[in-house]
Amino acid sequence: MAFGGVLPTSTKHRNASWSLRRVLRSREKVLICIAGLIFLIVCIGPIFFLPDLRGGLNNRVDNVFKVYKQMQKVGPELILPAPPLLDKSEDGAPAFVRGIHNNLEDDLHHGDRARLRERMENDDDLKNLRVIEKPLILSQTSTASSKVALMGQMDESVRLEEVVDSKPVPRNSGDGPVVQGGMDTDPVARQHRDKVKEMMLHAWHGYKSYAWGKNELRPISKRGHTAGIFGRQDMGASIIDALDTLYIMGLMDEYTEARAWVQEHLDFNELRSEMSVFETNIRFVGGLLSIFALTGDPLYRDRAVHVARKLLPAFSTATGIPYAIVNVANGVAKNYAWASGGSSILSEFGTLHLEFSYLTDVSGDPVFKEKVVHIRDFINKLEKPGGLYPNYLNPKTGKWGQHHSSLGALGDSFYEYLIKSWVQSGGTDTLARDMYTQAIAVVTSRMLQKSKSGLTYLAESKFDRLEHKMDHLACFTAGMYAMGSKTIQSPVSQQHMTIATELGNTCHESYVRTNTGLGPESFRFSEGMEARALKSSEKYYILRPEVLEGWFYLWRYTKQQKYRDWAWDMVQSLEKHCRVEGGFSGIQNVYIENGHKDDVQQSFFFAETLKYLYLIFSDDSLISLDEWVFNTEAHPIPIRGNNAYYRAAASSIAAAANEVGGGAAADN
CATH class of the missing domain: 1.50.10.10 (Glycosyltransferase)
Incomplete structure (x- = not known):
């Protein structure tokens, strides 16, 4: 009885002793592994993380990023270029080749070059060092x-x-395109342009403050x-x-x-x-x-x-x-x-x-x-x-x-x-030109319509039947017809300019026939309705630019004051019905004053609506149509x-x- 009571106790202690030894041995192994890992990191890590030790870089061109940072200190206002890594020189050091320019100084403005040289001569860290940029990685x-x-x-x-x-x-100079400035000689136009700039700042600051x-x-x-x-x-x-x-x-x-x-x-x-x-x-x-x-x-x-x-x-x-x-x-x-x-x-x-x-x-x-x-x-x-x-x-x-x-x-x-594409190619993309002239000829003959009161509009074709509806989006065609008339000389050039002005007028009618002075998403033509939306789903305005876009081209091509006047009317309508404390919002029904807003400031309001407004009140030299063509988001692409x-x-x-x-x- 006594033996039976002692044996389990003795066995329990022996098992506990063996378990303790196993734990201690496991911990010893972990400590040894950690120590070994630290040793490897200390010894081998610099090979991977220090550019001076990696790949045997030649001392003449080592430490690319340090050099670049030093150059930034020399003149932070300068964009200092350097060619990408393309090959290696005969002695094994990286050779840097641009292919167009061989000398960095040749690409700097004269004043910047002089300041850079003076700073380099007075900075010991920069003497005799070649400036190289982190190369792009090319893939096939x-x-x-x-x-x-x-x-x-x-x-x-x-x-x-x-x-x-x-x-x-670049900065504007006498020998390059005008991309800033371009103030009009008309003092009223200058005042209107300043107002558009203020609208841009209001919209931007709202975005920056609440949705950056x-x-x-x-x-x-x-x-x-x-x-x-x-x-x-x-x-x-x-x-x-x-x-x-x-x-x-x-x-x-x-x-x-x-x-x-x-x-x-x-x-x-x-x-x-x-x-x-x-x-x-x-x-x-x-x-x-x-x-x-x-x-x-x-x-x-x-x-x-x-x-x-x-x-x-x-x-x-x-x-x-x-x-x-x-x-x-x-x-x-x-x-x-x-x-x-x-x-x-x-x-x-x-x-x-x-x-x-x-x-x-x-x-x-x-x-x-x-x-x-x-x-x-x-x-x-x-x-x-x-x-x-x-x-x-x-x-x-x-x-x-x-x-x-x-x-x-x-x-x-x-x-x-x-x-x-025809314009942007400098008149070499003849396929684009031919496809345009063929397509627009059919559109003009089959889809261009006149209302009972004489308003010109573009209907939609559905299975060879016309739907007498025109989208706000389609109002860009006033500018398209005008551009075609001016850039493609043909027997129909004058006809197309007439169509352009008529479409611009029709889209203006869609604006003035609302209570807000802003046009609906779509408008229809029937016996009892012209240039007005019919369905509730067609009555909203989301800060769209297409009507204004048409007027912009017509202003540039015809110089008729009414297009600036219409644009200014639009500015006042935007201010009255779309401006809120945080920016600008679309509205849900253009036929109701003080109606509900959609609470969205579309990104294209920055890209298109405000840009076209600014340019229509600027001199024609600013983003000249002889030098630039706008993509469909109004981003200018050079010709x-x-x-x-x-x-x-x-x-x-x-x-x-x-x-x-x-x-x-x-x-x-």
Whole structure:
């Protein structure tokens, strides 16, 4: 009994002793492992983390980032360029080659060069050091990449960082395009322009205060608004859309803070959502390319390449006609289910040419122009029902969807980009010109109508029957017809200018026939109704620019004072009915004064509405139509051959990009 009582106790203690020894041994092993790991980190880590010890870099060009930081201290107001890493020299040290410029000083303004030399001579850390920039990582993704050295491409595996270029940021001078200033001699016009600038500041400060970094602002509830067209994440759409407007208006403090956001936060590698290919192109790619052209700042060019590459998976279809939506994280693309059996939309896949063509020219990568040239060739060869382009095309079968044609929603900017591609190419894109003249001839003969009282409008064609409705979006056609009249000399040029003025007048009527002085989303023509909305879903106004856009072109081309007067009436209506404490809001019913507001300040209010208002009250030299063409988001793109700010890549690379396009690409 006593033995039985002792044995379990003894066994229990022995088991506890063995367990303790095991614990102690495990802890000893952990400590030894930790000590060993620390030793390895201390001994080997510097090889990976210190540039002086990595890869045997030659002492003459070591520590790239320290040198660059020192250069920033010399003159922080300077953008100091340096060429990318392309090869190695014979002695094994990295050789840095630009291909266009061999001397950094040659690319600086005279005053900047003198200040830089003086500072370098007085700074011991900078003497005898060559300035080199962190190189871009080039990757081969183009189908024709073997023919050219791709420029301006970002490494998508790392977070984007700013890159600098050898071209200085321009300022207005007598020998270059006027991109700032441009004050009109008319004192009334100057006062009106100042008012528009104040509106821009009010809208911008509201966005900055309540929605910074968000896509758009809800100015009444004072919070951010993320629309479905931008995906589900914050992408700063309003910042990108506002950049060139801020710069043109000379609002440099606001422009500088916007640029800083682009440099620090615009990174599509961080996105995990679906995005509209069309909206991303016209707002982000177009906005970045525009401000690159205006300033020469390569940060914008490289971000534009970065964004455009995220859209390329959408083009992976049997026909090359892109899908409407792409997930920028995994490249999965698709179309809207409601779009005529999953078809692509004419106004979306037809509104890529300006941006993608120019992007190839400034980056040297032919893949972008290849994509849009293929689209152009493909649809040009298709048979058009009744000579019209339907709004839907199946990207898998290459067949048209529903026979619905419109110069408003779903079709509008396809026609706009035909004439503008002709203009932007400097008159060399003859295919775009021919497609435009053929299409607009059919549109004019079949869709252009006159109301009972004589108002000219563009109806919609649905299965060979006309619907006598015109969208606010279709009011851009006043400017399109006017541009065609001025840039394509033909027997119908004068007729088209007459049509342009009549369409501008009809769209004005849609405004003055409301209680707010702002036009509805759509307006109809019937026996008892002209230029008025019928359905409640057609009566809203969301700060749209298309009516004003038409007046802008008509003002530039005709100089009739009424277009400025109409624009000023619009300013007063915006102030009275859309301005709120936090910015500007759309309204839900243009026929009701003091009605409900939609609480959204659209990003295109910065890019288009306020820009067109500012320019219509400016001298014609500011963003001259002889030097610039606006994309459909009103971002100015320089005209090749007419604009010193075209900023193409090296001529040999641009020539190679044109060559690989083949066929119709030669016309571009």
